[in-house]
Each structure stands twice: as structure tokens, then as C-alpha cells.
Amino acid sequence: DSGVTQTPKHLITATGQRVTLRCSPRSGDLSVYWYQQSLDQGLQFLIQYYNGEERAKGNILERFSAQQFPDLHSELNLSSLELGDSALYFCASSVEQGGVYGYTFGSGTRLTVV
Amino acid sequence: GIQVEQSPPDLILQEGANSTLRCNFSDSVNNLQWFHQNPWGQLINLFYIPSGTKQNGRLSATTVATERYSLLYISSSQTTDSGVYFCAVAVSGSQGNLIFGKGTKLSVKP
Numbered sequence: 001d002s003g004v005t006q007t008p009k010h011l012i013t014a015t016g017q018r019v020t021l022r023c024s025p026r027s028g029d030l031s032v033y034w035y036q037q038s039l040d041q042g043l044q045f046l047i048q049y050y051n052g053e054e055r056a057k058g059n060i061l062e063r064f065s066a067q068q069f070p071d072l073h074s075e076l077n078l079s080s081l082e083l084g085d086s087a088l089y090f091c092a093s094s095v096e097q098g099g100v101y102g103y104t105f106g107s108g109t110r111l112t113v114v
Numbered sequence: 115g116i117q118v119e120q121s122p123p124d125l126i127l128q129e130g131a132n133s134t135l136r137c138n139f140s141d142s143v144n145n146l147q148w149f150h151q152n153p154w155g156q157l158i159n160l161f162y163i164p165s166g167t168k169q170n171g172r173l174s175a176t177t178v179a180t181e182r183y184s185l186l187y188i189s190s191s192q193t194t195d196s197g198v199y200f201c202a203v204a205v206s207g208s209q210g211n212l213i214f215g216k217g218t219k220l221s222v223k224p
Contacts, residue, residue: 002158033211043200043214056211088155094210102147102162103212108155 003027004106006091012112018079021109023091025072031055031094032074033103034066038087049074081113116141116205120215127191127222135186135218137201145204146177147212148186152197160186160199191222 003026013019025032034046036059045058049068060066063081068074078085088110092103117140127133139146148160161168161175163184168175172191177184188195198219202212 002156031210035212042216043202045211045213048211056208058211090157092157102159103210104159105149105157108157110155 002104002106004029004091004093004104006089006106006109008109009107010110010112012114013081015081015083015113017081017113018077019081019111021076021078021089021091021111023074023076023093023106025074025091025093026104029093029095029104030072031096032068032072033092033094034060034074034076035090035092036087037090037108038084043090046076078111083113086111086113116143116203116213118201118203118213118215120199120201120218122218123216124219125221127220129191129193129222129224131191131222132187132189133191133220135188135199135201135220137184137186137215139182139184139201139203141182141205143179143203144206145210145212146184147202148175148184149200149202150195150197151200151217157200188220191220193222193224196220196222 005024030051037043046060048056066076088108090108092105119138165179172189174187198217200217202214
């Protein structure tokens, strides 16, 4: 157990639907990062929060949004889902903003859009 | 943006063999990490190594920042070492967002 908890582990949903992925960071970590892993794009950074504030955006679609709550857990919302959104979504956390002391990844949420 | 290239893309070893995985990056970095993704998809942090050499059991890593490459050594490989090894970097001035290479897929045969 890495200490980063992601739920659900698996999710199957239909095109056009909306889903919410949840992440609880490791205790004491203030930064949360979301990554998407797909067969064609590999592992890509989506978005980062630090202590409740958005700090960086990567290749995140406008249909996707995220937030970090006062208790530091984070949610990634995916809407108007398309077949191409099927992927493994990872959350990672680090103790400080820059991740320079290393990341800890959760076990991921496998999203299948049918 | 920064490019991260890993080689070889695929590697098949017999149990007990040694191997070296390479990661080249195209710009200065302040963060370099090696990860192992096991067959169940879990990403495990192996090393945080923006420069220098570290060892952890049968694994060791060396990063030569001035020449923009890092090496991951696996000695006496075991079947449990199978999976994909990723190198990931973050550039100076970023918020620590990691740019991942495409990985090296390692298969260790008994």
C-alpha cells in the first residue's frame, strides 16, 4: 500500500456519461497530481493541485476538471466521455510543491468507455 | 518541450542475468525518477536521482546530469522484475510535473 488511495479501481461507463475519480493523498502530502496512461499517448500529466489551489495544467481536455478539497483529497471529473478516454488514471502525491523529493503513485483507476 | 527517450524499448532476459536501461533527456532537469510498473499496472517509485548514484538491493541508478542521461542497472534479475520501467523528469521552473519516457518493457524468463 503506497498510502495514496484511489477509488474506484475499475469503472465501466457509456459514451456521453460523466464520472468522478477520487484520490486521497498520502498523509502529510500537500500536492496532488493527476496522470493519464493510454496505449497511444503513454503517461501524460493532466493537472496539479497544491494545498487546494491549482498549480499547473498539462494535457487536460476541457471536458475534464479537477479540484482539491480542504481535507486534501482530490477529485477528477470526466464528462461527455468518448471511447478515446478509456485509460488508466493515476493520482500521485508529494509532500511539497515541486515533487523534488519524489512522488508516490496510487494504484490507479481503470476507466473503460463503451 | 523536453524529450525523454528510453532504450531499449523491449528486453528479454533469463533469470539471473544483468541488464542496463538507459534514459536520455534533452534539457536540464531538477528531478529525475525511475519507476517500475508491474503487470498489475501499479507504478512503484524506484529512485529519485537527479544526479549521482544510488543503490537499493539489486537495483542501482546513475544520472550524469551534465551529459543528460541516466542508467538503471538490474543485477541478478528475477521474474518479479518483469514489467515496464519508466524514466520521468521535471524541468527547472516547473511545478514538478513529470514528463515520462515511453518505457522499457522487461520480461524475465525462468
